[in-house]
Amino acid sequence: MANTKKRIPTQHVIGFLLSLVMTLVAAWAVIGSDLPKMWVIISILILALLQAGVQLFMFMHITEESSDGGHVPWNMMFHGFALAAILVAGSLFTMSFGFDHGDMDMDDGHKQEQHSEHSE
């Protein structure tokens, strides 16, 4: 309680502005820029990583000295990664029945699997 006296939380303000700027840049990269598709994807991925970094370092106490038990939310970060993996891998897995535009003859599961193999 003692150290919350009137003091501008510089780090938080900077972090907040940084995350806003990065979001806007990402939106611009997709909507406004003329970058080739590959570069758009790469740049928004990099921005996403930076964004996560800003959150972790400027808001989530990851740099704080471990005081009684430690503040670094390893546990939650691990679960976060696990969930992201489920989300991405799971979506790819479920959608892998060959949703490839116009070719949606689904009478026969076996035929489909062959389709998706061909389209790789």
Added chain:
Amino acid sequence: MALDEFFVTGEPLIYAGMVSIALVTSAIIFLLTYFKKWGWLWREWLTTVDHKKIGIMYILSALVMLFRGGADALMMRTQLAFPGLEFLDSQHYNEIFTTHGTVMIIFMAMPFLIGLMNIIVPLQIGARDFAFPFVNAVSFWAFFLGAMLFNISFVIGGSPDAGWTSYTPLAGAAMSPGPGQNFYLMGLQLSGIGTLATGINLMVTILKMRAPGMKLFHMPIFTWSTLVTCFIIVFAFPILTVALALMTIDRIFGAQFFTLTGEGLPMMWANLFWMWGHPEVYIVILPAFGIFSEVIATFAKKRLFGYNAMVWSMIIIALLSFLVWVHHFFTMGAGAFVNSVFSVSTMLIAVPTGVKIFNWLATLYKSRIEFTVPMLWSLAFIPSFILGGVTGVMLGMAAADYQFHNSYFLIAHFHYVLIAGTVFACFAGLVYWYPKMFGHKMNERIGKWAFWLFLIGFHICFFPQYFLGLDGMPRRLFITNIAEWLPLNVISTVGAFGMGAGFAVFVFNIYYSYRYSEREKTGDAWGHGRTLEWSTTTPVPFYNFATVPYVDEIDPYVRMKEEGKTTFDEKKLKPIHMPSYSGQPIIMMSFFALASFALVFEWIPLAIAGLLGGVACMAFRSFDYDDGYYVQVDEIKRTERKARGL
């Protein structure tokens, strides 16, 4: 936009709705003004950050939403029993099943449980409030305004009509133009963010603010269920937030995430929706399990059998709940391998659930059961829920699901789990903790009437629906005049009105008990309380515990009673640090609600203004250094002596 596009016109039922809304609103305004209660309302309720009051507001709103959702249900049942009356046309029917589903899950079940958690969890762990009381108020207003936004859709702009699952491409801009679907998106978004914040808030509260000595495995089982639920909320709700945002961008700004054109993937919506949606059904059932466990242990007058197994089964259910979502769209065309994987994971969930059932039975075994109203709800839950669970496993078999999917069999399944699970638990929990909240019990005799009406009505309503499903009646259908279907539909409707009567008696009981029930004199209303919430006085002082007891066992209050200890130890009194009330949460969320409302009608400038207002409030809050205040020892002494009659 012309006024007659803004308001919904041409439906007598809806005109009636408008009139009643206008009447009720003016009656409320009149009463508040006449009795000069505006100041009281603002000071005591709208600005409160006290978890107990916020909890009560959650429960009140949930009861209102139960009424709204119930009215929807009765209208649908009327149509289905008397298709010849042409009571509802197809469009109106679509709108009603959509709002019914959404209201019941998002605005009734979850808030009801969150309300109970709000009130009880801090009391069970010996905390004086939430970790972030201000955020708690923000969450409540987010939920409340989101719910209101969704609910006005039927008189303003038109209701959403693409089902509570809101599947694309039907729900996309091309096939559902107009504000209806936007109400769904914005209403859920606003209240969903509130739920997410509550999840974080409660999780921190439980992890960091337990009474000294209380290890995780000393916590009451309802608190455990809340903790596990919070984990699910924190991991599942962001998926909903993102999916809703993507669809909003699709509909309002012309993106193509879920459209048929422009390489959109309509199925991705179903995928994302159920990645949240399945965990969501466990968000509403795990706290219910927690409530039943508390009630059963209390009135069986025994320690809960297999406490550790109960906790671990909840944790396993939580993990598995993220691995089964595909069972909601087995029939969408995934290959046999994909379906088999999710079929197996789905059936696995029945194992930890079965463990819990046996633990409840073992708790009851050879105990001297006291048949109070909360206990009746809990006892009725066990066999009824088993019917829902077993049919769930049937649905989980992918091959069989091709037959059951989207038939009334499915409808019967999820009502058996959601009503016999969640709704019974809400009633049980409300009646059980009612004396803690309001200082008097609910009348037992009237409570039993409500219980039997509702229980019998429930089975009459939903049991026939399994057979309707097997007879091939699809869900979301408004015509039933087919010889095989009509009789069962009529029976089902009779049951539905029985449930309606049960609910009416329940609500009447609230009024009756307020007038006539004996006021509580001790904190341990049922006489068999086992956990810390019963060790507080009734009414609970705003700081909850004058002195927080040291806890190093399960069911600490049992021993406290034996040893004559209380939560008031004059020698140990210290000033108590409490958060101050604040009008900021309601103002901040009103701005966001305004922005959401504007987005529904795609009025971009107004939406931007609302957003800026909300952000300005947040900035203001960031530099607000109100650290709360201290309750002095004298005041604590005075309050406690009075409450304890010392």
